[in-house]
Amino acid sequence: MRADGPRLATWLLLGPALLWLVLLIVLPHVDMLLVSLRLRAGFGQYQTSAVHYLAFFTEPLYWRTFMRTAVMSILATFLTLVIAFPVAWYIAKMVRGRVRSLLFLACLVPFWVSELVRTYGWMILLRETGVVSGFLQWSGLASGPVEMLYNDVAVMVGLVYASMLFMVVPLVTTLDSLDDSLIEAAYDLGGNAWSVLREIVIPFAMPGIVSGCIVVFMLSLGNYLTPVLLGGKDSMWFTEQIFTQFIVRFNWEQGAAFGVLLLVLSSLIVWLGLKLTRQSFTEVMR
């Protein structure tokens, strides 16, 4: 009987979280799964079928789009990591006090404006009549207007920019807990910059690296605005396919199947990534 009090309190505390989880995550996904598995046989008549899933594997456009999205997202994740690591190192180890808060703020500032406006900022810079093009013409490096939008590089730049904060924060947190004397000890025992980075710093920061990578990968994979606005109509992003099915073709069943596939396949990629780097999910989330 005595355990009832705390147990009740636990449920009351967990209640809102569970409610949120069930209403906004589990329920829509169950519904999506059900929708994706039905086939419209006639007006208002449905039967169960896996035909929409088959379509994904038989129609090259679909799975090629997915593969392209996945590869681009992995690349974006990798680039974000490579750029964010020195930044996080600088924030965690080199600066103290005010400068540190200011740098953190600088990482946060882009998120004060909406995603749409942020992406539009890149368009202003990169388009044919944009700032960069204008500068190149003014300085004589280019003879005519240069179009830098609507290609993969533009998409990559946008994705990395949008993901920066989600990589920097977990990295700063783990690097912060890395005792400086560990690095000094490694130097003292004969290590050099490269071996200390490889054998001490990166293994220590692994939980932060992995959680940052998972978040950035998932965000890039599920991003819609950046690839569409910076990559143009033919950016071939998988979320665009889902959008097309739901909104343009009004084919809710196919869209739902893509949604489920996106969830399953991205989880599979994350699982594979964890296996390949020999990390366990529970350890990362500690």
Place this chain on the structure above:
Amino acid sequence: MSSPSVPIDLQCERLCKAFGSHQAVCDVTFEIPRGSFFSILGPSGCGKTTLLRMLAGFLEPDAGDIRIKSRSMLGVPPNKRPLNMVFQHLALFPMMSVGDNIGYGLRRRGVGADEIRRRVADVLERVGLPGAGAKRIEQLSGGQKQRIALARCLVLEPAVLLLDEPLGALDLKLREQMKIELKQLQQTFGTTFVYITHDQSEAMVMSDRVAVMNHGRFEQVGTPQALYDAPLTPFVAGFVGDSNCIDGHLAGGSQGQCIVTAQGLDLAVVLAGASPVRAGDAVEVFVRPESIEVARGVHDMASDNQLIATVETVLFDGANSRIEVCGRTNRLDLLVRLPQTHEFADLRRGDIVSLGWMSGQTQCFAARRREDGGNP
């Protein structure tokens, strides 16, 4: 100072280091013969870590020279110096096993895998933890971590091993045990140890020679006995071992035996220290609690200095029990070591005791300026 047959492993000459306007290490000169245990003893903040970090190469000295086996170390980075350091919190790598921790330095030197395995097993045996190589760091107890941190450095056979208060985090019992163990390990490996600590008992028990450091300077370098018996400065007299510090004025005499008046009492003392003292100057007189003879009741103690006093407090601490007493006719407060005899077993507050000590067991110094701090 050392016999010429023993080669000098580490030599420092007029080392200085300032942080801004704060002189952390100032004009430090010393040399350590091969295979000896050298301690640097001083209160926290006196610059010990700064000095050690200069030796290890993490800080560049402002002035002066460091020589290991006669080779100057100025400009040599930490990973190229033939010395290793045991850090204050040990700094064992948490992501590696015990064996990988110890093998790290050997791997960096490009030693072959078989050779590494053999030497790691060998050093683990020598520090008394055979077969612990596969364990994870968090599985070890405090004392075991200590030994692994030592093994990680000793496996590289450094010319000099630096230790920065490595016993600070251990509890008292383990610390006592590790003191003895550390000394034994130093003797079996024959490595030169430079050990820094703020705990005078650690320094006294383990060291061949001790340097007492204060405000970035070495006050005195000598064997533990020399520091205890013949301190050269009032700071050393107060810091090494327990001591009563009595403020007074020199009444007469100038060399050897002198008379000091303190709290209306005339004390026979022996002048020590380098600063000259003249009659009328303020002086500090140090008497160790264990140098004072005690008898119950009023007696003639047959000593140069005698005092009848009232017991204020009995501080029972087994073999190290002491009493705080206060002079009956003056306000002289003294700490006196209580002999472990039946006679004193029922000594209580308010009892009368007779005290006596010889002038040869006192040290009298010119009083320090206030900013040097009083008796710690």
